[in-house]
Each structure stands twice: as structure tokens, then as C-alpha cells.
Amino acid sequence: xxxxxxxxxxxxxxxxVSFTLRAAGYDVExxxxxVDALQKAQARQFDCVVTDVNxxxxxxxxxxxxxxxxxxxxxxxxxxxxxESGMEKKMEGKAAGATGWMVKPFNPDxxxxxxxxxxG
Amino acid sequence: xxxxxxxxHEVFFEECFECLDLMETELSSLDLEDVDLEKLNxxxxxxxxxxxxxxxxxxxxxxxxxxTLEKHLKSMHAGxxxxxxxxxxxxxxxxxxxxxxxxxLQNQQAVDQDNLQKHRDSIESELCRLAST
Numbered sequence: 001x002x003x004x005x006x007x008x009x010x011x012x013x014x015x016x017v018s019f020t021l022r023a024a025g026y027d028v029e030x031x032x033x034x035v036d037a038l039q040k041a042q043a044r045q046f047d048c049v050v051t052d053v054n055x056x057x058x059x060x061x062x063x064x065x066x067x068x069x070x071x072x073x074x075x076x077x078x079x080x081x082x083x084e085s086g087m088e089k090k091m092e093g094k095a096a097g098a099t100g101w102m103v104k105p106f107n108p109d110x111x112x113x114x115x116x117x118x119x120g
Numbered sequence: 121x122x123x124x125x126x127x128x129h130e131v132f133f134e135e136c137f138e139c140l141d142l143m144e145t146e147l148s149s150l151d152l153e154d155v156d157l158e159k160l161n162x163x164x165x166x167x168x169x170x171x172x173x174x175x176x177x178x179x180x181x182x183x184x185x186x187x188t189l190e191k192h193l194k195s196m197h198a199g200x201x202x203x204x205x206x207x208x209x210x211x212x213x214x215x216x217x218x219x220x221x222x223x224x225l226q227n228q229q230a231v232d233q234d235n236l237q238k239h240r241d242s243i244e245s246e247l248c249r250l251a252s253t
Contacts, residue, residue: 009165012132012173020123054168083172105175108123 002047002119003027007037007063008081009055013104017050017081020108021115034058038066041073048119049078053089061089061096068097077118081106125177132177133226139166140219147208147215155203163211164193170218181236182221188240189214192247201251210250214243 004026008014018028029046031037033055041049049067053060060080067073080093080101090101100118102111143166146159167190174183189211195201217239224231 010135010169010173012128012135013176015131016123016125016128016176019128020121023123024121054165054172056162056165083168083175104172105178108125109121112121 001025001027003029003045004115005029005031005037005041005046005049005051007031007034007049007051007055007060009033009052013052013081016108017111020111021050024112034060034063034066037063041067042070045072046076048076048115049073050115051078051080053080053082053084053093061093061098064093064098065096077120079115079118129177130226132173132179133222135173136170136182136222137219139169140215140222142166143215144212147211150203150208152203152205152208157197160193160197160203164190164197167193179225181231181233182218182225185214185218185221185236185240185243188244188247189218192251195251204250207247207250210243210246217243 004021006014006018006021006028008017009032014030014032018030021028029040031040035057037049037051038058051060051063064078064080067076067078077099078097080098081104082089082101083104085103093101100114102114143163146163150156150159167186170186171183171190174180174186192201196203196207221231221236
């Protein structure tokens with residue numbers, strides 16, 4: 001089963017996302033912000049990254065941009081979780097290299113469905 | 121697959137209290153003559169977290185209330201609105217009020233939604249009034 005790096009500074013969101021993914025059989029590692037995530041992503045290879053946008057230290061969009069600059073993450077699916085339904089943030093995410101995005105609030109089933117889509 | 125979201129409620133409540141405490145600390149130490157944007161950003165992000173996570177777990181009243189604060193904090197952070205002592209005082213009272221709401225939710229007490237809405241409207245109009253002066 002695919003390995004996923006789940007990134008969110010909100011503990012409740014992180015727990016919810018990782019619990020849902022683990023329950024569906026994915027191998028999940030959690031990171032608390034972009035800096036933590038970048039470090040973990042370099043320590044081992046993940047098949048997919050699911051990240052929040054607004055975080056301290058390094059936000060989700062910068063994280064995606066930094067990961068895309070690494071050869072081993074050039075083609076890895078990256079899913080952005082955002083509270084903003086506006087086009088501006090989505091376009092910014094897309095330009096940084098996000099594969100897809102989900103607008104909060106969403107339910108666990110929607111997360112799994114979208115993940116299957118970005119995993120191809 | 122069905123995931124019981126109520127198992128994350130306690131983590132969410134604790135997270136809210138941490139966010140509210142952090143907002144209070146950062147606002148208290150914020151120098152109005154020389155605003156530290158990083159501090160203001162932390163206050164903004166804390167409101168954003170309560171909004172986002174609150175909506176995820178179905179606490180719409182608390183989420184909407186935090187959204188009102190988030191919106192105004194964003195304008196202050198962007199420099200569109202100057203932050204004054206009066207703004208700080210309103211924010212402190214809003215933080216106290218929201219802490220009370222989260223406590224009620226944690227204790228599984230009924231939240232008076234009309235009162236919540238009324239309070240949110242009054243915070244909103246006060247902050248709008250200050251923003252236009």
C-alpha cells in the first residue's frame with residue numbers, strides 16, 4: 001500500500017487525516033509543518049504528500065515548491081488541503097506543483113476518494 | 121468507510137485552548153508603536169486553525185466566530201487596518217467568549233446559538249467601525 005506523508009500544524013486535523021488514511025490501509029507518517037515535512041520527505045521516499053496550506057515555519061505551497069525541486073519528488077502526487085475555496089490560492093498551489101486540492105471541511109470518505117484520484 | 125469523528129473532539133478542544141492562550145499571549149505583548157508582524161501572524165493563524173478544524177468537526181458556530189476574527193486579523197496583518205488598544209480589548213473579549221464556548225462544547229453543554237450569533241455580530245460591527253476610523 002502507498003506511503004503517505006500527512007502535513008498539518010493542527011493536531012486535530014493531522015490526527016483525523018492520518019487515522020482515516022491508516023484505516024484505509026495506507027502507510028502514514030505525520031509532519032507538523034513544512035520544515036518538518038521536508039526533512040522527513042528526504043529521510044525516506046513517500047508515494048504521496050497530503051499537506052495543509054497555512055502553517056508556521058514553512059507553508060504548504062512553499063513545501064510543495066521545495067519538494068518539486070527534488071528529483072525524487074518531481075512526479076510524486078501532492079494533495080493540498082485548504083480552507084479557501086477561492087481560485088487564487090488554488091492557482092498558486094497549482095503553479096507550485098500541487099496535483100490536486102481539497103477544500104475544508106471535507107469528510108473522511110471524500111479525502112479517500114480524492115486521494116485515489118491523485119494516486120492515479 | 122465510516123470514521124467516527126467524535127474521537128478527535130478532545131484533541132480539537134485542547135488545540136482550541138492552546139490557540140486561544142497563544143492569541144492572548146501574543147496580543148498582550150504586541151507593541152502598538154512597533155507592530156511585530158510575526159506575532160500578529162501567529163494570532164491570525166491561531167484563529168485560522170480554530171476556523172478550519174472547527175468546521176471539520178462540525179462545530180460551525182465556533183468556526184464562524186473564529187472566521188470573523190481571522191478576517192479582521194488578516195487585514196491588520198496586511199497593514200490595511202491599524203491595530204489600537206481598543207482593537208486589542210475587543211479581541212481579548214472575543215477570545216474570552218470563544219474560550220467559554222469551547223468549554224461548553226467540551227462539557228457537552230448546549231451552546232446558545234442565538235447568543236453566539238449576537239456576540240459575533242457585535243464583534244464584527246465593532247471591528248468594522250474601528251477599521252473605518
